[in-house]
Amino acid sequence: MSDKEKFLGEFEQCILLSILRLGENAYGSSVRELLSDVVNREVSIGALYTTLDRLEAKGMVSSRIGEATAQRGGRAKKYFEVTAKGLQALKRSKQALEKLWKGVALSVVLQEGSRQPC
Amino acid sequence: MLNENHEAQLPSWSIHLLNWVLPETLKEPIIGDLSEGFHSRALKNPQQAHQWYFNQVIKTTFHYLLKTKGRLFMFLFSLAVFVGVVIMAMFMGGEITDYINVPSLIIVVPPAIIFAKSVSSTLTIKEALVITFGFKPTADINTLKEAHRIIDVLGNSAMWMGWIGVVLGAVAMGANIEKEVFADVIGPATAVCLLTLLYAMLIKAVCYVGCTKLKGELER
Numbered sequence: 001m002s003d004k005e006k007f008l009g010e011f012e013q014c015i016l017l018s019i020l021r022l023g024e025n026a027y028g029s030s031v032r033e034l035l036s037d038v039v040n041r042e043v044s045i046g047a048l049y050t051t052l053d054r055l056e057a058k059g060m061v062s063s064r065i066g067e068a069t070a071q072r073g074g075r076a077k078k079y080f081e082v083t084a085k086g087l088q089a090l091k092r093s094k095q096a097l098e099k100l101w102k103g104v105a106l107s108v109v110l111q112e113g114s115r116q117p118c
Numbered sequence: 119m120l121n122e123n124h125e126a127q128l129p130s131w132s133i134h135l136l137n138w139v140l141p142e143t144l145k146e147p148i149i150g151d152l153s154e155g156f157h158s159r160a161l162k163n164p165q166q167a168h169q170w171y172f173n174q175v176i177k178t179t180f181h182y183l184l185k186t187k188g189r190l191f192m193f194l195f196s197l198a199v200f201v202g203v204v205i206m207a208m209f210m211g212g213e214i215t216d217y218i219n220v221p222s223l224i225i226v227v228p229p230a231i232i233f234a235k236s237v238s239s240t241l242t243i244k245e246a247l248v249i250t251f252g253f254k255p256t257a258d259i260n261t262l263k264e265a266h267r268i269i270d271v272l273g274n275s276a277m278w279m280g281w282i283g284v285v286l287g288a289v290a291m292g293a294n295i296e297k298e299v300f301a302d303v304i305g306p307a308t309a310v311c312l313l314t315l316l317y318a319m320l321i322k323a324v325c326y327v328g329c330t331k332l333k334g335e336l337e338r
Binding site for chain 1: 128144146147148149150151152153154155157158173174177178179180181182185
């Protein structure tokens with residue numbers, strides 16, 4: 001496995017975690033809404049599908065075509081699921097970040113000029 | 119019916135644009151997701167729904183434009199460069215009107231079109247050009263082969279007619295120019311005679327690029 005495949009980008013991690021949180025209801029629109037509601041990240045549907053496609057090509061997610069609803073103009077949903085390889089990659093990224101965060105304390109500059117740890 | 123009712127509220131240009139720009143496998147989920155997002159927002163605030171939908175369509179289009187239509191843009195860019203260089207060379211060589219000659223055009227263009235028309239019964243030249251220039255993409259191998267044959271014959275027959283025009287012009291000059299006016303007439307007469315070849319070469323060059331593009335699509 002190459003280094004490129006071993007480690008996930010930040011957006012890839014966000015998407016994989018969203019899929020895990022949504023469970024069986026993980027498809028383009030629901031992932032996009034979750035990212036917007038939970039982490040306040042607005043993404044275009046095109047950018048989202050490009051990353052999902054890349055993750056699928058890497059074998060980290062699998063997809064299946066679902067049902068078509070009236071609200072979708074009769075078009076089918078594409079559901080996503082995180083594979084074992086995707087879970088492994090997520091774990092590895094989490095562990096790597098936890099190791100790096102150890103002993104690091106960020107501080108923010110407040111309006112008054114005082115520093116406070118966050 | 120379901121499909122028609124709901125997409126009727128979405129601007130039709132956006133559906134056409136997305137169908138044109140999106141990869142085949144993503145048309146269904148992406149247009150469906152956008153439609154769903156639009157309708158859920160439209161219940162609360164129709165104006166905001168339209169704005170959101172418009173932004174999403176534009177962003178998604180730009181996102182996929184170079185990925186799916188990159189080759190088409192390079193093809194059109196190469197044609198624009200080709201036409202630009204030819205026109206610039208014409209301006210540098212003198213008056214642009216020196217390069218316009220209707221009889222030469224008549225010798226080259228109509229016969230080439232007729233020859234190209236005669237090789238295919240399923241596609242017209244217009245359809246073949248539309249497919250070649252990528253405005254109506256198709257994955258059907260037979261259609262691509264037909265388009266390739268038409269464009270190939272169009273370019274080759276134009277080239278043959280161009281050479282025939284040159285030879286006809288040379289024969290006409292040889293037979294008609296008299297000794298007294300030879301020096302005055304030979305220059306302009308040769309120029310007109312060579313214009314048939316110029317027109318033929320321009321058509322052949324465009325057809326060559328088109329054929330190469332179609333060949334690439336056939337191989338893929």
